[in-house]
Amino acid sequence: GQQLNQSPQSMFIQEGEDVSMNCTSSSIFNTWLWYKQDPGEGPVLLIALYKAGELTSNGRLTAQFGITRKDSFLNISASIPSDVGIYFCAGRVVGSNYKLTFGKGTLLTVNP
Amino acid sequence: GAGVSQTPSNKVTEKGKYVELRCDPISGHTALYWYRQSLGQGPEFLIYFQGTGAADDSGLPNDRFFAVRPEGSVSTLKIQRTERGDSAVYLCASSPGEDYGYTFGSGTRLTVV
Numbered sequence: 001g002q003q004l005n006q007s008p009q010s011m012f013i014q015e016g017e018d019v020s021m022n023c024t025s026s027s028i029f030n031t032w033l034w035y036k037q038d039p040g041e042g043p044v045l046l047i048a049l050y051k052a053g054e055l056t057s058n059g060r061l062t063a064q065f066g067i068t069r070k071d072s073f074l075n076i077s078a079s080i081p082s083d084v085g086i087y088f089c090a091g092r093v094v095g096s097n098y099k100l101t102f103g104k105g106t107l108l109t110v111n112p
Numbered sequence: 113g114a115g116v117s118q119t120p121s122n123k124v125t126e127k128g129k130y131v132e133l134r135c136d137p138i139s140g141h142t143a144l145y146w147y148r149q150s151l152g153q154g155p156e157f158l159i160y161f162q163g164t165g166a167a168d169d170s171g172l173p174n175d176r177f178f179a180v181r182p183e184g185s186v187s188t189l190k191i192q193r194t195e196r197g198d199s200a201v202y203l204c205a206s207s208p209g210e211d212y213g214y215t216f217g218s219g220t221r222l223t224v225v
Binding site for chain 2: 004006031033035040041042043044045048088090097098099100101102103104105
């Protein structure tokens, strides 16, 4: 099946630092999505990307859809304690309009 | 409703028992999805409904798993003869249609003892 490699697995940073995480795929994707999951909750959509090269921001978050359509990154600027959680990338393979393949997640810890 | 509602939030059952997990999607969302999330992993696709019909059930692990959506809104995921390996968080999501980002519920944490 499809595989998404998400890195890093975990990050420990100080409040105020910038963070970057990325995902790569063995297949071409037509959509990239970034989700955040808090303990005991379902994933919450942060940013959706639909075109190769697309760069989209949502507040302190910025994500890009890679030109090769096989990768995406998420940046968080000026981190704050409530950024703590697990961040997942997810994508739709070309030919599938509905099924999402998820990465294994990046656990972010922010020290105040 | 305002969000995707899943009940129960937690379910502990004995090996071999039958369980039902319920999902109430956002009103008007025609697409409904079930995913399973094991500890330390991302969610994995189980089944997709468009309206009342299961458009893709290729992610169901075996024939002990079955899901229905008889009226095109609420869905029930049914697991027969539960096994310890079925323990996971079962997530439901809905969307206005294909090509949209999903809205997930909080999940049902199933523990088979």
